[in-house]
Amino acid sequence: MSLFDIIGPVMIGPSSSHTAGAAKIGFLAQSVLGKPFKKVHITLFNSFAETGLGHGTDKAIIGGILGFRMDDERIPRSFELAREQGIQIEFSCEKDSKKHPNEVCIEFYSEAEALLLTISGQSIGGGAAKIVEINGTPVWFGGMHDILIIQYKDVPGMVGFFGEVLGDHHINIAYLDISRDAVTEKALAVLKLDQYCPENVTDIIRKNIHILDVISIRRLSDQYSNT
C-alpha cells in the first residue's frame, strides 16, 4: 500500500466505499462506454441499496458517469448537472446475496433508447473499485493499469493478431482475460497493459474485419492524480 492511501485519497465525503469508490466506478464505466448517451439506469445492490442514498452514493455514481474524479466538488450537484446535459437518470435498488455488498450495475442508453452498455462495478474499500462485468461478461480491472478492451468475432488467430500489433508498437501486455459468448459467437478480451495504447494503434486493430470494437482506457492514477 502507498502512504498516500493512508493520508489520502483526496475525496468527496462522506465514505470512501460509498462515495469515493462509487464515483470511481461511474468514472470507469463512462470511460469504457467512451461515447455520448442519453439515459442511465442504475441498480444499487445490498449495502449500496440500503445506505447508498443517504451516503450520497447515487450522486457519486452520477458524478463519475459525468466524468468527475472522486475529489470533484461538483459531485453533490451531479443530478442537476446531468439534467442540464439532458441525461435522464433512473435508479432501482435490489438485494442479491450472490453479489458484493457494494455493487452497482449501470446501463447506458442512446437517444433512441437503445441499450449501449451494461457494466457492473464493486466498491472494495478505501476508495478502490473494480469493474466486474461488461455486457454480461465477467471482467476484473480497477484502473491500476492501462486497459484495452477488444470485442471481436470468435474466429481463430485473433489473439495472435492483436498481440502482434501491440508487440510491433512495443506495448507490453501484463494480463490478458478472454471470454466468449457461444450464442453470439462474440469474444471479449480485456488486456492490462504496461503502457497506454494510443489511437493510431487502436485504429490498426480496428481495421481487421473481425474486430467489432476497441476501447483504450488510461490508467486512473494518471487521470486521478492530485498534483
Place this chain on the structure above:
Amino acid sequence: MTNIPIPNRIRIQNLHDVRMQMKKFDIQDLAEFFLLYESKNQEIEPAVLLSKMDYHLQVMQESIIKGLQKPNVTSSGLINGGADHMKQLLQHNQSLVGPLFSKVIMNTLAVSELNACMGRIVASPTAGSAGVLPGALLTITQHKQIPREKVVRSLFVAGGMGEMISLNASLSGASHGCQAENGSASAITAAALLYCMDQDFDCIESGSAFALKNLLGLVCDPVAGLVEVPCVKRNVIASVNAIACAEMALSGIRTVIPFDEVVKAMDLIGKDMPSSLRETSLGGLAVCPAAKMVSNQKRS
C-alpha cells in the same frame, strides 16, 4: 559507522522493523525513513512525494476553512451546525478550558461535518475519521508556528504509522470497528504532533501507543448507516486524545506496551467484535429507539 547502501525496496512488517532498519541505514529522522520507504517502494522521487503531500496538507487546510464557512447541515438533519456553535462559543469567550482547546474541537468538527455534507476532504486514514489529523495537527502546529515543511514531513510519519496499523490490524470500521478508524487516526496524529515537536523515536512511539490504547474496543455503530452520529463527535475525542497523549509522551512518560503489541491487541479485539458492531448498524447506538426513529424516517 559504515554506510550500508539502501536497497531498492524497503520491507518492514512493524515499527520494530522500522527501528532496526533506521539503525542499519543510519537514518535518524522518522519522516526521512518513511519518505525513503515510499520513494523506494513506489519508485517515485522524494521531491515529487513531498509536493504531493504538500497538496494533501493544502486540502486539509481548505477543508477547515470550508467547514467553518457556514453551519454544516446534512440532509438527514443529524448534523446541524456543530462547528458553527463552537465558533460562537469562541467568539463569546465562553470556552471552558481556553481558546486553543476550543479551536481544536471546532476545527475537527468543521472537517468531519464537511465530510458528512459531501465536502472535499483528505481521508486520513478514512473519510469517517478525516477531522482528526487536520483538527489536531494543523491547529496545534499553527499555534506553535511550526514551519510548513516540517508539518508536511510529519504527514509521512502519520502515514507510516498508519501503514504499520494497516499491515498488522486494520483501518476499516467494517472490519475492526471504530478503534480502527478513529483510534488509528488518533494514533497517527499523536505521532505527527510529536515529530513536529522534534521528539525522538521512543517518544513518538509512546505517544502513538497511548492514543491507540485509549480508544481500543471502540465499536462502529453509525445511526441509520450514515457517517454522522456518532462519527463526527468521535473525531473530536480522537483529536483531543491525540493531543493529550502527545503531551504525556512529551513530559517523558513512556508506554509499557510497545506500539506493535498495542496494534496486535487492536487486531484481536477487532476479530472478537461481533458483526453487529462493525458498521452494520445492527447494534450499539444504531439500535437505540431514537436512532431507529431516524432510520425509519430515512426509509419512508
